[in-house]
Amino acid sequence: MHVRRIADRELTFIVSGKLWRNSLVMMDRETGSLWSHLTGECLEGELTGSRLEQIATVQTTWKDWSDAHPATRALKKDAEIHGSRYQKYFDDPDRIGILPMTFLSDTMTGKTIVHGVLVNGQALAVVDTALTSPIEVECGGTALKIFRGKDGGVRARRVADESELAVRLAYWFAWSSYFPHTRVWPNTE
Amino acid sequence: MKFRLPLILLVAFLVASVPLSLAQRPDPEVHGTFEGDPMYTLLEPNAIPAIDDPEYVTGAVAAAQMAAEETVMGVATGTDAVCWSTWQLDRHEIVNDRLDDTPIAATW
Incomplete structure (x- = not known):
């Protein structure tokens, strides 16, 4: 956000x-x-080179979010929506984006879900399925704690001052095409 | 002259109905190259409409419009908690809003 x-x-x-x-x-x-x-x-355009400040958000399910935040506001729907328009795309491991692109296919499959953080220009991708308990990891010279909260969302905090960083839930193909020098946790090298 | 408009509509309908094979489909226009990668133009600006005046619901009304497994993007500030269904954001991609008086854009 x-x-x-x-x-x-x-x-x-x-x-x-x-x-x-x-x-x-x-x-x-x-x-x-x-x-x-x-x-x-x-x-x-006129604002080339400017960068919007990021606010950390989480991605989770309605059940987990509303259980943890019972007073939450939810964006009002004007029509019934029963699923994602892109569900077939999400479910097909062979559909990687809709346009040609390059990504680090040797590291893991394109549709692997990762939680990405960016600190001082250093990118780190945490593999979703591997994050079963909180981890401490270094990125961009900064010690981070990355964990899944009660609402199901994955968050990253600096160990030094507990300040929160934006975490991006992304497919591996997308994350690695933006950040080809990204590090990966757990490190498979 | 009477038949002209229906004829044009029929032709337009037929053209729109012919599925382009992959081989016939024109390559998307390349708008430019940024950091070594092409940016493609697929739609006119605002063809997918962002939400500028979002309305929110809470409690039972919110629960009634959501499915348990529905994915949401959420943020909690301590004084406020708000979430956006990503199923709904598929149709808009951007919500221009405020969070504790800070102007924000939730994007998907």
């Missing part, structure tokens, strides 16, 4: 209709600049 503000200037975002590295490119209404939704970085 992004703070949609650059130097006190508030921005609103629309879907640009473009894809970069098989993921959403946002456009701000105010300047027409193009932004990567994965990194929050402006790639083209």
Whole structure:
């Protein structure tokens, strides 16, 4: 999740209709600049080089989220929605993005789910199925604790001050195409 | 002249109905190259509509519109907890909102 503000200037975002590295490119209404939704970085336009501040969110199920946060607000639906439009895509291990791309296919299969963090330019991918208990791991010169909370969401905190970092749930193909130098936990080398 | 509009509609319908094979499908337009990777243009801006004025529900009303296994993206600040169904975000991809007065964009 992004703070949609650059130097006190508030921005609103629309879907640009473009894809970069098989993921959403946002456009701000105010300047027409193009932004990567994965990194929050402006790639083209007046605000090129600016980066949106990130707020940590978690991805989990409604049951686990609402059990842990019973007073939660949920985005109101205008129509009944019974599943994801992309479920067939999610379920097919051979469908890797919708456009040609390169990723680190030797490390693990493209549809492996990872939790990605980025510290001081160093990327780390934690394999979802391996995170059965809290881990302490170093990334970008910073000691991190990464754990699954009561609401089912995976969070990362700096050991030094308990401050939280944004964690991205991603397919391995997507994460490794953005961050080809990423480290992986558990380390399989 | 009477028949012109229906004819145009029929032709448009037929053209739209012919499935393009993979070989015939034009390559998506490359908008530019960023950090070595192409950015493709697939749709016009705003063809997938972002949500600008989100409304929220809580309690039993929220429970009634959600499935137990439905995936959500959530954030809890201590004073507020909010979640967005990713099944719903498939159709919008972006929600422009505020969280404790901070302008935020939830994206999927």
